[in-house]
Amino acid sequence: MTTPPVGIHDLSFATTHYALDHALLADRLGVDPNKFYLGIGQETMSVAAADEDIVTIAAAAAQPIIDRHGVDHIRTVLLATESGVDQSKSAGLYLHPLIGLPNTARVVELKQACYGGTAGLQFAAGLIARDPSQRVLVIATDIAKYELDTPGEPTQGAAAVAMLVSANPAILRLEPHSGLYSADIMDFWRPNYRTAALVDGKTSVNAYQKATQEAWTDYRRHGGRDLGEFAAFCYHQPFTRMAFKAHRHLLESQGFTADTAAIDAAIRHTTSYNRTVGNSYTASLYLGLVSLLDHADDLTDQPIAFISYGSGSVAEFFSGTLQPGYHDHLRTDANRSAVTTRVPLGYDRYRELHEARTPTDGRYHAIPEETTRPFRLAAISGHKRIYESR
Ligand code: CAA
Numbered sequence: 001m002t003t004p005p006v007g008i009h010d011l012s013f014a015t016t017h018y019a020l021d022h023a024l025l026a027d028r029l030g031v032d033p034n035k036f037y038l039g040i041g042q043e044t045m046s047v048a049a050a051d052e053d054i055v056t057i058a059a060a061a062a063q064p065i066i067d068r069h070g071v072d073h074i075r076t077v078l079l080a081t082e083s084g085v086d087q088s089k090s091a092g093l094y095l096h097p098l099i100g101l102p103n104t105a106r107v108v109e110l111k112q113a114c115y116g117g118t119a120g121l122q123f124a125a126g127l128i129a130r131d132p133s134q135r136v137l138v139i140a141t142d143i144a145k146y147e148l149d150t151p152g153e154p155t156q157g158a159a160a161v162a163m164l165v166s167a168n169p170a171i172l173r174l175e176p177h178s179g180l181y182s183a184d185i186m187d188f189w190r191p192n193y194r195t196a197a198l199v200d201g202k203t204s205v206n207a208y209q210k211a212t213q214e215a216w217t218d219y220r221r222h223g224g225r226d227l228g229e230f231a232a233f234c235y236h237q238p239f240t241r242m243a244f245k246a247h248r249h250l251l252e253s254q255g256f257t258a259d260t261a262a263i264d265a266a267i268r269h270t271t272s273y274n275r276t277v278g279n280s281y282t283a284s285l286y287l288g289l290v291s292l293l294d295h296a297d298d299l300t301d302q303p304i305a306f307i308s309y310g311s312g313s314v315a316e317f318f319s320g321t322l323q324p325g326y327h328d329h330l331r332t333d334a335n336r337s338a339v340t341t342r343v344p345l346g347y348d349r350y351r352e353l354h355e356a357r358t359p360t361d362g363r364y365h366a367i368p369e370e371t372t373r374p375f376r377l378a379a380i381s382g383h384k385r386i387y388e389s390r
Contacts, residue, residue: 004132006125007169007320010069013290013335014060015159015277016143017371018047019342020350025154028347036154041240041271045278046158047345048143049370050353054081054160055387056375058141059095061160063374064331065137066099069164073135076127077107080116080140080282082310084109085385087192092139098375098389101137113188114236115310116140117161117282122316124165125174132167139163142281144238145196148354152199155239157278161286170329171293172304172320179219179317181211188311195357204311208242209249211315212307216250219317227254230319231302233266234288236309238279240271243288246307269295276339282310293322294332300324343372 021044026033036042048057058079079092086094090109092101101107110116110123117140124136141160146152187204190197212235216227227250235243244263251258270288272295274280280287285308292304299322308316345353359365364381379386 003129004167005169005173006128006132006167007165007174008163008172009135009166009169010065010164010329011171011286011290012061012064012162012331013159013273013283013287013338014057014373015338015342016046016052016057017049017343017373018345019044019276020047020345020347022154024347029149039241040154041244041275042154042278044276045154045156046280046342047156047350047353048158050356051367051369051376051378052371052373053085053377054083054141054143055085055091055094055385056371056373056377057158057160058091058139058162059098059375059387059389060373061141062095062137062139062162063099064334065162065164071100071102073133074102074137075105075134076124076136077101077105078110078120078123078136078138079108080110080120080138081142082111082113082116082190082281083143083145084111091141094385094387098387112314113310113312114238114281114284115308115314115316117286118306118308118316118318121163121165121174122178128165128167136165137162138165140282140286142283144279144281145354146199147196148351151201152197155279157280159277159280159283159287161283161290163286170323171326172289172322175303175319175321177219177222177224177319179215179217179222179224181214181218181315183211183313185311185313187313205242205245207311207313208309209246211309211313212246212250212317213253215307215315215317224317225303225319227251227256229303230266230305231299232270232292232296233305233307234270234285234292235267235307236285237271237274237288238284240275243267243271273335273339290335293326293330294335298327300326
């Protein structure tokens with residue numbers, strides 16, 4: 001029996017109600033804005049309103065997929081996040097009623113820092129290889145948060161990317177080769193008692209580059225393509241300049257000349273949305289794919305490289321090919337609008353939102369209405385999160 005191709009059949013992105021301009025942050029921190037624009041490659045970052053979280057943006061990302069394809073054949077929902085709302089219950093179950101997911105599906109949350117979305121995609125491919133009639137909904141959703149007034153602060157952000165994974169996909173066929181690299185390293189982590197991540201910034205940048213090189217070596221060892229074959233490279237983007245650094249490192253490690261023009265050509269279209277959304281942890285790599293598809297000329301039949309990195313750390317280098325007619329399945333207008341319709345956030349309100357804490361007393365707490373996006377967190381009562389859709 002020949003196995004049909006497996007990959008991404010549909011993909012959709014959502015972000016938060018607010019955006020904070022990096023010029024505002026630079027001014028308040030007394031930093032040259034070019035450090036953010038050029039040094040880390042960020043212009044604005046998405047910030048969640050008081051009534052938004054990883055569930056509301058995940059639901060907003062997944063809803064258009066359900067509207068287009070229905071829920072038939074969805075037997076598994078894999079939600080990847082590293083900013084989860086519950087230590088036990090999968091966030092996928094909170095959004096289950098919001099978007100009408102079927103009861104006849106397994107719903108699980110995955111965690112390994114920013115790598116979780118790739119784990120979801122690869123696990124989905126395995127399930128579909130076993131039974132090609134099934135579809136898997138993979139949702140990567142995160143709100144990236146560092147302490148105020150720390151070097152990590154300008155690299156915050158938020159987004160969710162939902163992917164319908166199926167046999168005979170309409171957008172991207174996954175290729176079978178994969179390169180892996182895992183190592184225990186304390187570059188970025190968040191103990192259960194903290195709301196903001198801890199990070200050793202320089203160590204994390206070096207760890208990302210080393211992991212990219214090691215995963216590439218493993219990809220080649222397992223029969224993957226030559227570096228020169230790829231039409232574009234989608235990197236995990238904690239900040240967009242990181243994609244530049246990692247690609248330069250990869251080219252140099254393989255003996256290629258890493259001139260700026262060659263690096264820009266390889267990554268340019270993958271960074272447009274991340275530059276204005278910021279880090280979205282598990283979703284960031286896939287937001288890079290959305291950006292590439294929305295901005296590049298026709299890539300039909302072209303191989304694309306994916307480099308997934310999750311601190312701690314796990315990396316994977318894998319590849320996929322864009323399918324004939326993929327353009328007809330994109331959501332370019334909706335994606336652009338998700339970014340351009342965000343409301344500019346004032347600095348004082350940004351700090352208030354950043355420092356707000358979830359009530360822990362079990363009483364009823366209504367959450368003031370703030371977001372204009374399709375789903376919101378309406379209240380917390382009896383330690384339960386209560387969501388509503390518009
Ligand atoms: N004009 C132009 N460029 C400027 C500038 C100016 N006025 N001022 C500074 N720069 C440049 C610097 O030269 C530097 O460039 P290089 O990296 O090419 O040397 C760049 O701006 C950054 O400056 P610093 O190194 O001084 O920045 P920093 O110490 O304040 O912090 C950071 C940088 C370590 C990335 C910090 O933002 C951070 O800790 N971020 C969070 C961790 C992170 O994102 N790590 C990435 C790998 S881990 C990962 O990928 C997982 C994940 O999602 C977290």
